[in-house]
Ligand SMILES: Cc1cc2nc3c(=O)[nH]c(=O)nc-3n(C[C@H](O)[C@H](O)[C@H](O)COP(=O)(O)OP(=O)(O)OC[C@H]3O[C@@H](n4cnc5c(N)ncnc54)[C@H](O)[C@@H]3O)c2cc1C
């Protein structure tokens with residue numbers, strides 16, 4: 001089974017966000033980049049499915065600037081067989097539809113039975129590319145998946161819903177998005193890192209669609225009032241309740 | 252001018268509050284620019300909600316009803332939504348930024364060859380263009396974005412927009428005939444498994460009580476649950492508590508969990524790591540209970556109590572139970 005995992009290079013979740021001098025984008029200097037956490041889970045699931053089936057190939061694909069090659073090498077070190085890099089230095093200005101179209105145009109040319117994505121990228125928090133990809137490829141789509149079992153040309157998946165989960169039967173190929181709880185991602189092993197160097201990393205260029213969204217400003221969230229300590233231990237409780245009632249007027 | 256179309260969700264046999272928020276915002280903008288607001292409701296046995304939708308601002312209600320729509324299904328609901336969009340040719344489509352709202356906004360956007368504006372916290376319309384503000388990096392920054400194409404597809408973050416005062420008026424109800432294709436039937440629901448009874452959805456809760464590593468064990472969450480019960484609150488958790496297996500993943504608050512903005516967030520035994528703060532710093536009021544006065548959580552807490560949560564939380568419960 002051929003599995004494609006879409007991965008994005010994003011600022012580390014530790015990043016303290018600073019606005020760049022253009023007033024509408026992230027100041028890049030000093031920012032460390034990582035593989036988006038939900039994509040790590042998607043990749044892990046791809047590898048586990050391949051291992052369970054005992055055959056197949058896992059390819060990772062990413063649209064991103066030249067530095068994305070590092071992220072893709074990490075994926076190869078973790079265990080992916082191949083990587084495809086759609087080179088684009090303007091990726092952080094693009095909108096989800098143009099990214100999804102770029103991915104679809106390349107994925108269409110490949111053999112695949114399953115496409116795995118993260119449930120959202122932790123930079124733009126868009127949660128749009130995977131659903132769009134499914135429409136563009138004209139295949140089924142299930143989001144926030146916490147379990148996947150492949151049987152033949154179908155998959156049984158669990159999808160998170162409030163207060164529980166749904167069990168769904170899905171025709172393959174399909175796009176599934178990984179939610180926390182699906183698995184615990186592995187780390188690259190030393191052997192993996194060594195063999196990654198020899199694995200294929202193919203570069204592609206595509207023509208992007210025109211933009212449908214334009215970011216005109218980036219700003220900081222309203223700053224919170226400095227914190228205030230009400231008191232210590234149990235003695236502080238009556239005062240806390242009084243403040244909640246009289247000042248915050250919540251209870 | 253073309254109308255604003257609003258996608259309405261129900262849960263537990265009621266209109267979702269977040270859908271009423273979206274409808275109220277559509278009404279506010281619709282009245283300003285003098286366009287009609289059309290509410291679209293998809294489901295099984297849902298036509299009875301038309302009057303209520305009208306009282307919250309819908310000038311028309313479209314109903315896509317039937318067994319096919321009993322449970323949310325991205326492909327089937329996208330088909331219904333597409334049918335409604337083709338019929339009404341809206342200038343904007345509003346949905347709630349719930350899991351289904353986000354799925355649908357992306358799915359229909361792809362059909363219309365444009366992108367959606369996800370999880371918006373404010374919306375304005377000027378000179379024919381919708382402009383929104385939305386958080387990125389889990390709330391560490393806010394961007395202002397303009398829709399360059401029509402319709403503007405916008406999901407509204409729950410609990411940010413106010414629900415308007417209902418008023419009595421007559422409504423015209425239209426049935427939407429939806430022709431599902433074979434491609435729409437490739438995902439089938441086998442079973443819905445309920446793991447938590449009467450669960451308040453974290454992102455829609457007014458009050459959240461969260462526990463972190465300071466809870467020390469899963470069973471100790473009963474003190475948190477008791478406090479949550481007294482306050483009619485939802486229970487949340489830090490990643491440390493989730494990764495320890497004390498709480499389900501659905502309870503995680505933070506950059507890789509849920510972004511929440513309740514009226515009151517009570518953090519118990521949570522240090523306030525940057526990823527946790529990202530998910531809850533936009534709460535209106537924050538209370539922190541932590542034994543370490545140096546914990547970063549105190550920097551964002553309106554009210555901090557330095558102390559052992561196993562003493563403070565039960566005492567807080569008792570105090571709240573006292574008759575006024
Ligand atoms: C990629 C990535 C994504 C992440 N995403 C998230 C996320 O979405 N959400 C999230 O929460 N974290 C996230 N984290 C983890 C985050 O960095 C922290 O590790 C985590 O938030 C710590 O949880 P905590 O505050 O419960 O635990 P700790 O930092 O260990 O804090 C425990 C606190 O409990 C206090 N305490 C202990 N005992 C008591 C007691 N008896 N009474 C009162 N106080 C007590 C201590 O003083 C301490 O402050 C992420 C990390 C990474 C790398």
Ligand SMILES: Nc1ncnc2c1ncn2[C@@H]1O[C@H](COP(=O)(O)O)[C@@H](O)[C@H]1O
Nearest residue numbers: 006007063117118120121126127128129
């Ligand atoms: N530039 C990209 N390259 C490859 N995959 C992407 C890219 N952007 C988003 N994705 C995929 O789509 C998922 C959701 O991203 P988003 O819609 O941006 O929140 C990510 O977790 C990835 O799996």
